[in-house]
Amino acid sequence: MPNPAPDHLQRPWAIAVRVLSAAVGSYYVSSGLAALGAVILVAATGMERSEAVMVNVLAAFLTYLILAMWAFCERRLLVVNTTIWLGAIATHALAIFLVSLSGVTT
Amino acid sequence: MTPFKASMLWLHTWFGVALGALLFAIFWTGSLSVFYKEIDRWMMPMTRLQLPASVSLDAMRPAADALAHGANAPHWKVYLPTTKEPVHNVIYPSNTDSATLFPEAPGSIMARRFLDPNTGAPLEDPGTLAGDFLYSFHFKLALRRFPVGYYPVALAGMAMLALIVSGTLVHGRIIANFFLFRRQKKARASLDLHNAVGILGLPFHFLITLTGIIFFYNLHYPLPLSIPYGEEAGGYNREAIAAYARPEAGIPAEPASLDKMAAEAARIWGRPVGTVRVYHPGDQNAYALMMPRDDSAVSDIRDSLFFDVPSGELLYNQVAKPALATERFIVGLHLIHFRHWPVRWLYFLLGLSGCVLIATGFLYWLESRRKRHTALGLRGVRFVEGLTVGSTTGVIIATLAFLIANRLLPSTMPVRAAAEVGWFYFGWLAAYAHAWLRPGSAWYEQAKTIAVLAVAAVVLNATTTGDHLLRTIARGDWAVAGVDMMLLVSAGIAAVSAKVLSRRQVAKVPQVG
């Protein structure tokens, strides 16, 4: 048989879960990291907000890619799901919280 | 094989099979898009005009205003004539044109009309989307009404990046096999070619895909663009893009000379004006947004100058900040609007090599599983084989059907542009059906079909417009001549492929019924 699938990618439902975590979950992690990164970058360096946002968004495409691929490599499904879905929520929540703290001025 | 490599191989194989069809179509339409303005000239013969020495905005303004008022549009935009597109290209929000089957909500789609470059008078309605259909298929699957096409394309793009990285990671012997293509050995030929095109073209494939996805960053990452701005909606647009805007006054006013404003703009930038968009035409609060011509730099420059139309006074100078300028450069790497024929041709050929990459990937998957599936009575190979043919030769047949429909459909037809698009999809579906119904001979028959259709397209151009190849070369119309010549070259390649395939057919393993 050409190239048998590795153990953690044998069962259809396991694959489906990983596809979801990779396609959707990793996307939200990258999005949250970008939002968080932008907020922190502005606070730490005083960089102009739109600049900080752009830098982080450009990086987000790559973090999305790396995380999505990791979702298929990591053997333990629990680790994958916890990291990704918790990470997605946590990063966004933290970013929103930090913004509300600092009180954005135009 | 390590678990990591096994995972990467699994990912590469199954992302490839699942998304190869869509990715091929994206690479195919993308490659064609390098020459979409040339395809425009081929498909819209009334625009095969000579570029005049000088062009007047004031001469074309009345016609553009009339078009906008007729459609109740709040603005119109003109792409000034260039050598590649020697006519005024005017677009404006409308709710109907010959590509929409039913009237849409106002402002939901953009209609397009061409104006004579000398007189500014409207040219006959071309009744076709032409190259723009192929171009918009490339990034949004040509879905005009609802902007949902962007997302599958972007997801496919991310998957492509994963495919490239995983493919490189599982490649056993990159250095040893660097120049290797054992085309005689049936078992290795498609894999060798797949690896060669993939590895040798790695910078192009990765960068073209990444830059393509980054292009629509504002669509794909709305949260990082909004969260840092807290309560303020549209904060990012205000800061980074910082465009000028003002509402209509409702009071009519005579416009000043657009040509004078364009001259002023050209003086400020040091390069000529490329596009002009007039908001609230004929109104007291009308303002013009001018952007420079974009064929002299890599960056897709969007620096704009805003003029008050009734007085001609400069209102606002919008210049991109460094981060946005970086993004514009990244986009420029993908669009290659700049004039540099060698690079444009290389992008075209490398884009086609991307198509070869995907096709050889499919072929290798089929070849490495054919015996086992046939022995076990599995249907996988049969399905993927039909998928392969339909998504490769199939989309090429679809494109040719589109071109031929363009030449044959009567110009008085009401929804002519929509009908042409219909022929594109019909050709594609027919190819898929044919591929699944006649698996043994699908490749050969579709290759023959491509050869015949491509020649037919060239003949039809000559008979319906009178511009046969000798005449277009003689008058230096390289756009039309180029498309005709590429069609003939494609016919040649298809014919040769058909011949090679007909010899191979005899040695095929019998299919499971």
Next chain:
Amino acid sequence: MGGVLALTYAGFCLLALCQDRHWTAATGRKPVKRPSRLEPVLAALLILGGLTLSLYRDGIILGLILWITVLTASALAVTFTLSWRPTWLRPFAQLSKWCQRVLSD
């Protein structure tokens, strides 16, 4: 672009000939066992020469873009030459042998 293409093509030909399989395909003879350090250097010089020409003619940005895309095109061209007409690389094998002879003197 022709110049850049020619230089990088030549460079890749030399590199390809560093591998036994391609040397045999080109010359029809097994390569004499020798640690060749000259050919890769020469190949690199040719390829970088292509870069220099490209930068000179088209500036940094366009020059880089042109060179990177030409690299793919010429490497593929060498691959196809080796597959269809490997004997076309014979002049480069000759050049390599001649350089070896000159060096060993």
